[in-house]
Amino acid sequence: MRRAAFxxxxxxxxPVLGFAQVAQSQVAxxxxxLYGLVDAQTVAAHNQSRCIAQMAEFPTDDPTARYQFFxxxxxxxxGADDETRALFDHYGQPAVEAGTPVLSVxxxxxxxxxxxxxxxxxxxxxxxxxxxxxACDVYIEGQIESLxxxxxxxxxxxxxxxxxxxxxxxxxxxxxxxxRLGADTDAAWATAAKTYSRSLVAQRDxxxxxAFETDISELETLFMEDLDGRLARSNDVINSEIDREILxxxxxxAKDLNEAAKEKARQDRLYRLLRxxxxxx
Amino acid sequence: xxxxxLLASSLLCLGAIATGCASTAQGIKTxxxxxxxxxxxxxxxxxxGGVLAVIRYPAIVDFDAKDTFHRAYAKxxxxxxPGKGVTNTIETVAVADSSIIKSNYFALSLYKELAAKLxxxxxxxxxxxxxxxxxxxxxxxxxxxxEDLPAVVSVDFATYSYPDSRKMMGNYPxxxxxxxxxxxxxxxxxxxxxxxxxxxxxxxxxxxxAAAEGKEAALKTIDALQRGDLSPATPELDFISYITxxxxxxxATQSLTVRSDKNATIILPVEKVRIPKSEMAxxxxxxxxxxxxxxxxxxxxxxxxIVALINGLDTDKAxxxxxxxxxxxxxxxxxxxxxxxxxxxxxxxxAAYAERLLDAQRKYLSVQSLRIFDGIHNGELGAQVRDMISxxxxxxxxxxxxxxxxxxxxxxxxxxVAGGVAxxxxxxxxxxxxxxxxxxxxxxxxxxxxxxxxxxxxxQLSKQVGINYLNSIVPALDQQxxxxxxxxxxxxxxxxxxxxxxxxxxxxxxxxxxRSLDTVATxxxxxxxxxxKRGTWLGVCENGLANGSGAGVxxxxxxxxxxxxxxxxxxxxxxGLMIRHSSIGSLSYExxxxxxxxxxxxxxxxxxxxxxxxxxxxxxxxxxxxxxxxSPFDGIxxxxxx
Numbered sequence: 060m061r062r063a064a065f066x067x068x069x070x071x072x073x074p075v076l077g078f079a080q081v082a083q084s085q086v087a088x089x090x091x092x093l094y095g096l097v098d099a100q101t102v103a104a105h106n107q108s109r110c111i112a113q114m115a116e117f118p119t120d121d122p123t124a125r126y127q128f129f130x131x132x133x134x135x136x137x138g139a140d141d142e143t144r145a146l147f148d149h150y151g152q153p154a155v156e157a158g159t160p161v162l163s164v165x166x167x168x169x170x171x172x173x174x175x176x177x178x179x180x181x182x183x184x185x186x187x188x189x190x191x192x193x194a195c196d197v198y199i200e201g202q203i204e205s206l207x208x209x210x211x212x213x214x215x216x217x218x219x220x221x222x223x224x225x226x227x228x229x230x231x232x233x234x235x236x237x238x239r240l241g242a243d244t245d246a247a248w249a250t251a252a253k254t255y256s257r258s259l260v261a262q263r264d265x266x267x268x269x270a271f272e273t274d275i276s277e278l279e280t281l282f283m284e285d286l287d288g289r290l291a292r293s294n295d296v297i298n299s300e301i302d303r304e305i306l307x308x309x310x311x312x313a314k315d316l317n318e319a320a321k322e323k324a325r326q327d328r329l330y331r332l333l334r335x336x337x338x339x340x
Numbered sequence: 341x342x343x344x345x346l347l348a349s350s351l352l353c354l355g356a357i358a359t360g361c362a363s364t365a366q367g368i369k370t371x372x373x374x375x376x377x378x379x380x381x382x383x384x385x386x387x388x389g390g391v392l393a394v395i396r397y398p399a400i401v402d403f404d405a406k407d408t409f410h411r412a413y414a415k416x417x418x419x420x421x422p423g424k425g426v427t428n429t430i431e432t433v434a435v436a437d438s439s440i441i442k443s444n445y446f447a448l449s450l451y452k453e454l455a456a457k458l459x460x461x462x463x464x465x466x467x468x469x470x471x472x473x474x475x476x477x478x479x480x481x482x483x484x485x486x487e488d489l490p491a492v493v494s495v496d497f498a499t500y501s502y503p504d505s506r507k508m509m510g511n512y513p514x515x516x517x518x519x520x521x522x523x524x525x526x527x528x529x530x531x532x533x534x535x536x537x538x539x540x541x542x543x544x545x546x547x548x549x550a551a552a553e554g555k556e557a558a559l560k561t562i563d564a565l566q567r568g569d570l571s572p573a574t575p576e577l578d579f580i581s582y583i584t585x586x587x588x589x590x591x592a593t594q595s596l597t598v599r600s601d602k603n604a605t606i607i608l609p610v611e612k613v614r615i616p617k618s619e620m621a622x623x624x625x626x627x628x629x630x631x632x633x634x635x636x637x638x639x640x641x642x643x644x645x646i647v648a649l650i651n652g653l654d655t656d657k658a659x660x661x662x663x664x665x666x667x668x669x670x671x672x673x674x675x676x677x678x679x680x681x682x683x684x685x686x687x688x689x690x691a692a693y694a695e696r697l698l699d700a701q702r703k704y705l706s707v708q709s710l711r712i713f714d715g716i717h718n719g720e721l722g723a724q725v726r727d728m729i730s731x732x733x734x735x736x737x738x739x740x741x742x743x744x745x746x747x748x749x750x751x752x753x754x755x756x757v758a759g760g761v762a763x764x765x766x767x768x769x770x771x772x773x774x775x776x777x778x779x780x781x782x783x784x785x786x787x788x789x790x791x792x793x794x795x796x797x798x799x800q801l802s803k804q805v806g807i808n809y810l811n812s813i814v815p816a817l818d819q820q821x822x823x824x825x826x827x828x829x830x831x832x833x834x835x836x837x838x839x840x841x842x843x844x845x846x847x848x849x850x851x852x853x854x855r856s857l858d859t860v861a862t863x864x865x866x867x868x869x870x871x872x873k874r875g876t877w878l879g880v881c882e883n884g885l886a887n888g889s890g891a892g893v894x895x896x897x898x899x900x901x902x903x904x905x906x907x908x909x910x911x912x913x914x915x916g917l918m919i920r921h922s923s924i925g926s927l928s929y930e931x932x933x934x935x936x937x938x939x940x941x942x943x944x945x946x947x948x949x950x951x952x953x954x955x956x957x958x959x960x961x962x963x964x965x966x967x968x969x970x971s972p973f974d975g976i977x978x979x980x981x982x
Contacts, residue, residue, distance in 0.1 A: 283707050317738070
């Protein structure tokens with residue numbers, strides 16, 4: 060419930076304005092890729108008018124809220140392959156009317172009364188969201204990319220982990236609704252329902268690992284910078300305490316000894332010469 | 341006339357033998373290691389939970405161990421008459437201490453070169469302290485925690501000088517001035533290269549001891565496994581092992597090549613490599629670490645060869661025991677499962693956490709290595725070592741000049757004596773001529789004797805110059821040793837305090853985040869084929885017997901056997917790697933097993949031979965197979981072995 064409240068508060072910020080700008084380039088950095096879960100890529104569709112209609116009432120004046128919304132919708136579609144889409148189509152009846160704004164669909168999913176009383180509406184609403192995410196992925200990803208470029212703080216791992224957890228929450232609602240409708244005991248649909256449940260576990264693992272990764276990265280940065288600074292200072296202190304004279308003195312002593320040895324050798328040679336020419340006297 | 345020529349020739353030969361021709365210690369311009377250098381970029385990634393390389397080198401000698409070290413260094417001289425040592429003198433002590441300081445300095449050149457060719461945080465430095473063991477024997481131990489993390493290869497690097505300073509100008513190994521004699525071994529975990537005990541490459545004198553160290557480490561880890569302990573053994577430095585003259589171990593060898601094609605150790609010759617004059621000129625007064633006198637002549641080529649050796653290894657196999665040991669420190673129930681992995685979600689999730697934790701430790705320790713490099717190579721200490729090499733070079737050049745003068749004097753002596761003999765023995769036509777001949781012969785003979793004395797004098801002076809330098813440099817060596825110790829101790833102390841804190845925080849994070857495991861690793865019985873012998877299994881157990889993935893060890897009379905892979909009802913079953921160690925060597929079987937025996941397609945690795953893929957039925961070799969053998973490390977489908 061608290062998660063649903065977060066989702067709705069994120070989505071309902073700002074006045075309703077038409078969706079005017081769509082990015083032209085496809086964006087590669089999706090949440091599944093971020094977590095290494097790339098086996099269920101959505102397929103882009105270029106249905107501009109439909110996407111714009113469905114995006115009506117999206118928050119527009121707050122980049123963070125807008126980013127949260129697009130990211131959430133993108134993440135919700137994770138794990139929806141052809142088999143699970145057929146499962147949603149089967150249990151999600153009646154289907155949500157075409158052209159219904161996405162925001163109102165999310166409100167329905169977050170409604171606890173509907174979740175209890177009409178799980179099939181939850182399934183159809185989620186199916187609608189997944190369908191929208193797949194059909195409009197080019198626009199959604201374009202928006203995510205544009206907003207990230209506009210405000211670098213939106214790539215903050217903590218924010219993205221929170222959004223991923225909200226998407227997971229919505230998917231769990233869908234899975235529970237399917238279960239309440241008997242999908243996991245229906246011989247015809249049990250396999251698809253279990254596959255979807257497993258994808259939820261995988262996403263849960265990925266979301267939690269991302270949070271772990273965030274925490275561990277912070278620890279790493281903190282400790283590595285601290286260690287690096289301490290070691291550098293310690294090295295400098297020790298190096299500065301080296302007595303620079305010792306090596307020079309040692310080398311000079313060796314030089315002096317060698318000069319003395321050379322002098323002695325010269326004298327010895329002279330002595331030998333004298334003995335040689337003096338007949339050994 | 342013929343008689344006179346023969347007499348003169350005899351005297352010439354005698355003179356040459358008596359005075360000798362002094363060597364000017366030129367060294368070689370091109371090391372064998374720089375010929376046909378492989379130019380491969382790294383094909384492997386840094387394995388999860390480990391590093392690609394750790395460079396081990398002697399950095400300091402403990403005060404208590406100094407005398408034992410100096411005696412051992414003098415006794416086990418490389419390049420002298422086998423079995424004949426050198427008397428321990430002040431100069432020998434200076435040579436030995438100087439070798440440690442140079443090893444400490446030149447090892448950093450290898451670190452720099454290897455770090456440039458491997459991914460970030462892929463290589464660590466492990467300075468060793470030479471010390472006395474519990475029984476008073478000489479050994480070495482790592483000064484930092486770098487070897488706590490598993491490495492695909494460990495490289496022992498040292499530079500060497502023959503301990504008798506009087507022979508410095510001969511053809512003996514020398515690291516002095518512009519001459520460097522490196523000693524190197526490159527090893528991996530024995531499980532990744534069974535027949536050669538993991539010893540991939542070694543300088544010739546170190547081979548047999550390094551191979552023995554590899555086998556001893558293997559047997560120690562097997563012994564530990566039998567007690568349920570996954571801790572790998574950390575061998576002492578191969579150079580220290582060499583000078584302590586412990587029991588050697590035979591190993592198949594082959595001459596220098598990129599990678600051995602017959603499970604042999606590649607041999608490096610001991611070479612006295614000469615640093616080019618241009619590099620030596622840069623050393624004088626070089627205050628920062630940008631000057632590296634040996635990168636072009638040695639360490640660049642060596643690091644390329646190390647990269648090529650890493651490319652030839654299964655990196656996961658090379659670190660599997662070390663990684664399991666590291667994981668066992670904070671998650672014993674997961675550790676033994678990591679040998680071959682699992683396709684279960686719970687395992688995959690938990691292993692990812694564990695590997696990320698080890699990854700954080702690796703990055704942290706690599707900061708320490710970078711700072712050790714920076715503190716020594718780029719600091720005042722490095723500048724002092726470079727100044728010392730320059731000073732040595734002046735001594736060496738003086739001695740080279742004296743050697744040339746000695747050679748000239750020797751030649752003059754021989755020529756004069758021969759001329760005198762020829763003049764004195766000629767037939768004279770008259771008294772005047774006879775007197776003239778006699779005077780000439782006398783002068784030439786006296787000149788010859790003087791020149792011979794001069795040659796002797798130059799030889800003595802040359803030796804005295806060397807001795808004077810080594811005696812004078814002792815305080816500077818002491819200071820450099822002290823500063824090295826201070827730097828390393830300080831680095832390790834600071835790192836250890838913070839590392840402990842980091843480990844504690846990481847483990848808290850791990851404990852609070854990771855999910856539970858459905859299947860955990862425990863300890864139970866592992867059976868020999870036939871069930872006569874019972875060993876220890878660490879991994880998945882059922883009813884007190886090995887059942888699933890893990891590792892098993894057994895003692896079979898004179899043989900010791902280890903096995904990594906899958907088991908059923910106590911026996912090796914499914915894909916696995918079986919290693920057998922006996923007194924004649926070690927060999928491995930990797931492929932399908934049934935009831936504890938090779939059964940199916942199996943790759944056999946033996947010393948001195950190329951790997952062979954054979955077909956086995958119930959442990960009996962049926963001949964060559966054209967099918968590839970399955971490996972327990974290839975992937976998770978291996979779980980079907982159950």
